[in-house]
Amino acid sequence: MxxxxxxxxxxxxxxxxxxxxxxxxxxxxxxxxxxxxxxxxHGNFVLEDAPRSGRPNISHNEENVNEMLDLITKDPHITYAQLEYETELSSGTINIILHEEICVRNLCARWIPHSLNLQQKISRI
Incomplete structure (x- = not known):
């Protein structure tokens, strides 16, 4: 504009x-x-961000998301410390993957989905 x-x-x-x-x-x-x-x-009409220095975020990728999903599927009671040890990722990266990518939350020391699909709802009844 x-x-x-x-x-x-x-x-x-x-x-x-x-x-x-x-x-x-x-x-x-x-x-x-x-x-x-x-x-x-000054004639600069480029609207995209310029490249920035610094290390790119390589830990937040599909492979790590799948690994984390496998771990919490196998053991829904797994802790952050155990996830850090198993994946060798930082707690911040683990938090982002769990809450933004996989969409789970820790309830009563068990990882559960934020929203259940139809099959999960039927199995709980």
Whole structure:
């Protein structure tokens, strides 16, 4: 939206005010609008993030997710410490995999799915 208004030759204020008016909760701050405006003035119209330095996250992959799923399927009472030992992953990575990928939670020291499928519901009755 900022780029479109910039190409329509609007000023920083003419870009910022309509954004605040139409998207009060979602609009970027004035400093963000000014930063993008400066980028556009200098001819930088690339909207994607630039590559960043640092180590990529290689531990949060499909292989580790499947391994974790196998472990909690075999032993629903397995602990974080045991998962760390078996998978050699950090507790933070284990937490992300369990709660965001596999969607399980620990209830009464047993890993159970957040939501049950139809077959699981029938087996509980």
């Amino acid at each position: 900022i780029l479109i208004l910039f190409k329509l030759q609007k000023t920083r204020v003419e870009i910022y005010e309509p954004l605040q008016e139409h998207f009060p909760d979602l609009a970027p701050s004035q400093s963000t609008v000014e930063r993008w405006y400066r980028e556009f003035i």
